[in-house]
Amino acid sequence: MTAQPERKAQLIDATIQELGATGSLSVTVGQIAKRAGVSSALAFHYFGDKDRLFLAAMRHILAVYGAEVRAALKEAGSPRERLDGTIRASFSKTSFRHDVIAAWLNFYVLAHRSDEARRLLGVYHRRLHANLVHDLRPLAGSRAPEIARRLAALIDGLYLRFVHFPRDEAEDSASAHVLAALDAELKALP
Amino acid sequence: MTAQPERKAQLIDATIQELGATGSLSVTVGQIAKRAGVSSALAFHYFGDKDRLFLAAMRHILAVYGAEVRAALKEAGSPRERLDGTIRASFSKTSFRHDVIAAWLNFYVLAHRSDEARRLLGVYHRRLHANLVHDLRPLAGSRAPEIARRLAALIDGLYLRFVHFPRDEAEDSASAHVLAALDAELKALP
DNA sequence: GCACTGTTTGACTGGTCAATCAATAAATCT
DNA sequence: AGATTTATTGATTGACCAGTCAAACAGTGC
Incomplete structure (x- = not known):
């Protein structure tokens, strides 16, 4: 999946950057190609059309996000630490890069x-859900899936809010909110 | 604000519908005008440019949403009932109309x-927050604002998820999730 | 019946853009 | 070395679109 010609990667990077610069899917293939230092015809040669170019860019973002989650989990021991890792990865510096933000927002629209975009979004949802359930199980038993669903939605909702109204401590503040919700859910368990 | 010629309202309706039909902000003023049964020049005459036309449409959606919230609150007595009303209004049938969904998603991008769009989004945020805090205060005291912030984000996050992966019982299911989170927060209070 | 004001349109412009194509260069194979 | 595939581009096309403008139209007051 990542053994492609150099140019493909360049075009994907340029797509994300250009998306961040203009903020909407109405970026032109010409602008993207220019930023990548190639002709627009090459972009069509490799990706077929504009939508597939954008989807490739989104797959790349999701791959990077997945790697960050995996890295965070590798250093975590207890379920609680692993949950913390999953949550923090969702609010990582990378996620708040303004070009990544723009990609996510436009991804939701697409x-x-x-x-294909919805399918991809489903992959992200299931991965996050599975991670949360896995580490909630020892703490919440059969209520794990239900709580995971709420935490996942809370993560997305907080992300949206910090994206539009950023603060310096977004990373910590957002994570703290999710952890507070987690604690409340656990404390309220029967 | 709404004592303007009939045509303005027609154009706003058409904007929302056309947005729902094509799913992106790249709808053309021509298409919108055609749906409204007028010439595109008229749209420019009334709204100046495409962005302002779209913002007017979004203001309309927010006005309708606000009215639904107010209606739900009028019939509620206890704080708990009022919270339920606020939450249910956020997941009303109207909010899940596919053209309204498209408008919201594109609104986030914009x-x-x-x-101006961000300012408008801030208005929505503050209104929701204020409503939640007002009725959480008797139940959660000084922790009300913090909990309200989480519930508001949870509402947005759940909306986003049900929008992309709809279920028949979306309205009830989403409301139930928020209420469950509310109960957990209250039960976990010191 | 005239002046005036707001409404509405058709025609136009200047520009843009996705996608195609024919052609060249570079690499790979046989 | 000749054949075949892959990489890459410049030029082009055909459609489309935001926004402008001058003019036609309709109502209102006088």
Whole structure:
């Protein structure tokens, strides 16, 4: 999946950057190609059309995010530490890079009309859910899936809010909110 | 604000519908005008440019949402009932109309680069927050604002998820999740 | 019946853009 | 070395679109 020609990677990077610069999917393939230092025809040669170029960029972002989560989990021991890692990875510096933000926002829009984009979004959802459930199970037993669903939605919702109204301590503040919700859920367990 | 010619309202409706039909902000003023049964020049005459037309549409959606919240609150007595009303209004049938969904998703994108859109989004945030805090206060005292922040983010996050992966019982299921989170927060109070 | 004001349009412009294509260069194979 | 595939581009096309403008139209007051 990542053994492609150099140019493909350049174009994907340029897509993300250009998306961040203009903020909408109406970026032109020409602008992207220019930033990548190649002709626009090459972008079409490799990706077929604009949508597939953008989807490739989104897959790349999700791959990077997945790697960050895995890295965070590797250093965690207890379920509680692992949950903390999963949550913090969702609010990592990378996630708050303004080009990554723009990609995510436009991805949500695209997922509403493109089947492939929705499928990709589903992959992200399931991965996050599975991670949360795995480490909630020892703490919450059969209530784990239900609580995981709420924590996942809370993560997305907080992300959206910090994206539009950023603060310096977004990373910590957002994580703290999710952990507080987790504690409340656990404390309230029967 | 709404004592303007009928045509303005028609154009706003058409904007929302066309946005729902194509799913992205790249709808053309021509398409919108055609759906409204007028010439595109008229849209420019009334709204100046495309962005302002879209913002007017979004203001309309927020106004309808606000009215739904107010209606739900009118029938509620206890703080708990009022919270339930606020939450259910956020997941009303209207909010899940597919053209309203498309408008919200694109609104999030726009809010990332347009000051006026972000300002509008801030209005929505503050209104929701204020409503939640008002009715949480008797139940959670000084912790009300903090909990309200989480519930608001949870509402947005759940909305996003049900929007992309709809279920028949979305309305009830989403509300139930928020209420469950509320109960957990209250039960966990010191 | 005239002046005035707001409404509405058709025609136009200047520009943009996704996608294609024919052609060249470079690499790989046989 | 000749054949075949892959990488890459410049030029082009055909459609489309935001925004402008001058003019036609309709109502209102006088």
